[in-house]
Amino acid sequence: MRVVVNGLGEMGASLALAIKNSRDDAEIIGVDRNLDALNKAKKIDLVVDTSSDLKSVVADADVIILATPIRAIIATLHDLLDLTLKPGVLIMDTGSTKDQVMQAAQPLIKKGIAFVGGHAMAGTQRAGIDAVDGHLYDQVPYFLVSDDQDAVYRAKELLNGIGVHIIRVEAQQHDLMMAYLSDLPHVVAATLVNSTTQTLTDYPELPNYAAGGFKDTTRIGAADPQMWTDILMTNHDATLESLESFQSSLNRVIEALKANDATTIYDFFDHSKQLRQKF
Ligand SMILES: NC(=O)C1=CN([C@@H]2O[C@H](COP(=O)(O)OP(=O)(O)OC[C@H]3O[C@@H](n4cnc5c(N)ncnc54)[C@H](O)[C@@H]3O)[C@@H](O)[C@H]2O)C=CC1
Ligand SMILES: O=C(O)C(=O)Cc1ccc(O)cc1
Known part of the structure; x- marks a missing residue:
């Protein structure tokens, strides 16, 4: 089975490695616009072949996996329309x-x-092939979106081997859940980090004093800006909804603090403590 992976970053390279390790017949062909990524893929023996031009390798692919930032995925889907693909x-x-x-x-x-x-629902704040991890997909939730039963069956057959938990979902449902579970936390983490800008200028030693609270809530503030621009731009309405919901919750805390309303502040933290136990 010839598997072409376009985008040999953290997700693409790790998926390629998991597929390679899970089936004897898998031949991975790696495609990336970054030549360093292609060289590293060869060096770690991930691929049988590489190319910086997807068009030149798709004709005999059995599976094509698009693992670039989202707006490049969308552009590639348009490009593939004009190419000859294997039946x-x-x-x-x-x-x-x-x-x-x-x-x-x-x-x-x-x-x-x-x-x-x-x-x-895997991955980290890291990017690029240096973040490759053959166990990244172990036991993680993996959403599939398609109305084509046969295509889903084939995707499941490929992915079951790498040990993910597959969930079928509608695209809009998926994106709404991600707005709250992924997009909002990334915006909040980046906002927390950016909020230190002036204090960091005044106290350059500030990072030395960060405890677990700051570190835990801001790890994803180091995520890739290109990737997150694409995610927000392609989940516009749902992310805005989640941000506005967050903003009104934050405003309630601000108003309670201005009013020295300890009961409301207690209830705010208590509600969070109860809900957090579900995750
Ligand atoms: N990082 C994460 O935790 C997760 C990311 N994703 C999604 O997976 C996709 C890939 O994410 P990562 O692997 O984290 O990104 P990454 O930044 O680690 O890797 C992306 C790779 O695509 C290459 N690339 C970029 N534009 C290209 C183009 N036009 N043609 C060919 N190669 C191109 C880059 O050189 C890089 O090697 C994104 O769509 C992202 O939304 C999904 C789940 C988790
Ligand atoms: O680093 C983390 O904890 C993440 O949340 C990574 C992540 C980033 C993007 C996704 O679409 C899914 C997972």
Whole structure:
């Protein structure tokens, strides 16, 4: 099985490695615009071949996995429309938002090409092939989006081998859940970090004093700016909804503190403590 992976970063390279380790017949062809990523992929024996041009390697692919930032995934889905693909090819993606990706895939689907949107609840704030980890996908929730039963069956067959927990979901439902579970936390973490800008100028030693609270809540503040720009731009309405909900919750705390209203502040933390136990 020839598996072309476009985007050999943390998610693409780790998925490629997990697939390679889970099936004897898998041959990984790595594609990336970054030549260092291609060289590293060869060096760690991840791939049988590499290319910086997806067009030149898709013709005999059995599976094509798009694992670049989302707006590049969308552009690639448009490009694939004009290329000759192997009959029966399965195309998948790893993008963190699904509605716009599924819309971009519609012309391919209408041509009879199997496409399954995917998103693993795995990964870290790191980026690039240096973050490759063959166990990144172990036991993690993995969303699949598609109305094509046969394509989903084939995607499941490929992914079951790497030990993920598959969940079928509608694209819009997925994106709304991600707005609260992933997009909002990343914006909040970045806001927390950015909030220190002036204090950090006044007290350059500030980072030495950060305890677990700051470190735990801001780890994802170091995530890749390109990736997160794409995620927010492709989950616009749901992310705005989550941010506005956050803003009104924050405003309630501000008002309670201004009014020295200890009961409301207690209730705010108590509600969080109860809810947090569910996660
Ligand atoms: N990092 C994470 O924790 C997670 C990321 N995702 C999604 O997976 C996708 C990939 O994310 P990561 O692997 O973290 O990103 P990454 O930044 O580690 O890797 C992206 C790779 O794509 C390459 N690339 C960028 N534009 C390209 C193009 N036009 N053509 C060819 N190669 C290109 C880059 O050189 C890089 O090697 C994104 O769509 C992201 O939303 C999904 C789940 C978790
Ligand atoms: O670093 C973390 O903890 C993350 O939350 C990583 C992450 C980033 C993007 C996703 O779509 C899913 C997971």
